Each structure stands twice: as structure tokens, then as C-alpha cells.
Amino acid sequence: MGLWLPVGTGVGVMELFGPIAGTRRLSEYTSTIEGLKNSRRFKSVIINVDSPGGLATASDGLYCAVSRLSAEKPVVAFVSGACASGAYLASCAATKIVVLPTAVIGSIGVLSVRPILQDLLDRVGVHVSVTKSGRLKDMGSFYRNPTEEEKRKEEELIAGFYDHFVSVVAKGRNMDESKVREVATGEVFLGEKAKALGLVDEVGDFDSAVDLAADLGKVARRVMRVRRRPSLTERLFLRFTDSMLQETMAEAEGLLHRRIYYLG
Structure with a gap:
């Protein structure tokens, strides 16, 4: 597995959209993050977030992956919609968090x-x-x-x-953990309020996130969007099998058992 990579160096951008659930989805995210970490082409990374969170274990796994990435190069989490619960947990591993004024943050x-x-x-x-x-x-x-x-x-x-x-x-x-507990009531906050509470760093748009990521990475302001390249096995499998149906069936089976969520 690998990434579809543009030529040159700059700011890598990946998307974290939708619920964080299932080993297949988590594997896709962690594979992309690992590629961003190992590639010298990306001097800093933006994670574009619009997610309500998801399974606690999957969210924690994503947090660990982002932590490893931010240990190697600057990471800016940009919230274009929602960054709730497990998605916010994962974003806390980023170097900085930038959010739109109308972004929904928290649900801790x-x-x-x-x-x-x-x-x-x-x-x-x-x-x-x-x-x-x-x-x-x-x-x-x-x-x-x-x-x-x-x-x-x-x-x-x-x-x-x-x-x-x-x-x-x-x-x-x-x-301080005591301060976190004051806002960890499950409620969500809009951008400015989240900043005032210390949950995010800046309120701005995607360009603001790019400026910050380029500055932190000491690299030209060049956006390089990436996505994971499916392996040969995955491409063959997807050609003959409806993988989404299989995942849906697995999730349906899981509904009969207790699930723990970091979900907004």
C-alpha cells in the first residue's frame, strides 16, 4: 500500500470525514498517515476534519497514529465542519487546531x-x-x-x-485536567467559544491553516492533497465483491453487542 503522490515538496493534506468506525476505515486512515510520516515530500501536514467521532478504540488508534505523525513533522488539524468526540480526541494529537467560526467542536x-x-x-x-x-x-x-x-x-x-x-x-x-472536566460535559461549542475555552488554537479558514502549516514546516505554501493507493489485492477484491455490504453486515452483527463510543 502507498499514497498517490504529487511531485515536489510542500504541505500534505488528508481528509478525516465521516464516522470513525470499523477496522477497514481505521486501516485506511492509519495507512495514509504512515505514508505522510515517512515521505520527505511533506514538510508539514493538514488533516481536514469533518467527523462526529466514532468507536472509542478506533478513535484512540487514530489518535496514536496522529501522535506518531506530529512527533516527526508539524500537523495542523483544520475543522471544516464537525470535530466532535473521537474526532476531537484524535485532533488533540495535532500541533495546532484551526477551525471555521461555524465549526462544531467538543462533545468530550x-x-x-x-x-x-x-x-x-x-x-x-x-x-x-x-x-x-x-x-x-x-x-x-x-x-x-x-x-x-x-x-x-x-x-x-x-x-x-x-x-x-x-x-x-x-x-x-x-x-489542567480540572479545566478539561469543566467543559467535558458532552456539549459542543462553535469556533470562537472553543478558542476561548482553550480547545482550539485559531479561528480561520483553510487558507489560514495552509499558512500556519507552511510556516511551521518552513516550506513553500504548496498544497499537496493525498489519498491512499489501494493494494493489488484490494483492487481485485473490490472488482468482484461489494466490500461495503460486507462491512455493513459486520456492523449490523456488532449492534447485538455493547459498543463504546466517543461520538458526538
């Missing part, structure tokens, strides 16, 4: 979602037989309501995800 928090089908199963006469080795082994299952103990355990789990989110923001934005 955690969401745990799963369907509970016990009543429906009872009505249609379906009973689930479970054999387990520990009383909490099937915690979070869709076929029964949670016990009080399981509710407490889940709250502890969510608190751990939340604490991690807060620590990432505090580190990336150079803020």
Missing part, C-alpha cells in the same frame, strides 16, 4: 449503547441458553437486562474511558 464524553431484546424475546417465545464460567462472563449481552452489579461495573468502565479522554485533551491542549 463517552456513550455506551446496546439493544436489550429480553422483552421481545419473551413475547415471541425465544429463550437463550447460556453456559458460562463466571457470573459476569455474559455481561452486556442483548438477551437479558443487566443486573445492578453489572450496571455498576459498566459505570466504572465508562468512567475509565472518560478519564482517558480527559487526560488526552489535557495533554494535547496543555490544560
